[in-house]
Amino acid sequence: MEFYDYDTRVAAYAVIVDGDRILLSWWNGEGVGTPAWSLPGGGIELEETAEQGAIREVREETGFVVELTGLLVVDSHVVAPGDRTIETDRWARHLRIVFTARVVGGELGTLEVDGSTDRADWVPIAAVPDEPHVGLVEVALGAWLDRRA
Structure with missing residues (x-):
């Protein structure tokens, strides 16, 4: 399959750790x-850099409000047409750019309007494997733990 035969979505995320807990969104x-x-x-929006989008x-x-502290991992995930959130016969490649970051302002609790997340919270890192989570969490947390080793 050629690159023009499938859709590409570029997204940016942040791993934000405070002590023994990680900030996750639901x-x-x-x-x-x-x-x-x-x-x-x-x-990320068309006019944004990955950093601005994150x-x-x-x-x-x-x-x-966060300050990015580094690039952690770039991950690619392929989604079949029947598994996409839109009705289409095209495959999709999701390119996911994950940064490390630290909180520099704001406060926890703002809810995304008309978005795909309902809330955010600090989750103990040790509890993450037992909590329902998407695969990207494993990829990013694994990269973060490897970097610390």
């Missing part, structure tokens, strides 16, 4: 899927 499963924890972040998305989903 993806409401709108369209398809079961609600689960995800990283704060999402699709900062905006974190603010929208959590209420926090």
Whole structure:
């Protein structure tokens, strides 16, 4: 399959850790899927850089203003036409750029308006494996833990 035969979605996310807890957003499963924890972040706008998109998305989903502290991992995820949130016969590649970040302002609690997340919260890192979560959380948390080792 050639690159023009499928759709591409570029999204940016942030891993924000405070002590032994990580900031996660609750993806409401709108369209398809079961609600689960995800990283704060999402699709970047055409005029944004990945960094700008990550900062905006974190603010929208959590209420926090963040400063990015580094690139953590770039992940690619392929989605079949029947698993997409829109009706289409085209495959999709989701390119997910994950940064590390730290909170520099704002407060937890702002809810995204008409978005795919309902809330955000600090979740103990040790509890993440037992909580419902999307695959991106495993990818990013694994990369973060490897970096610390």
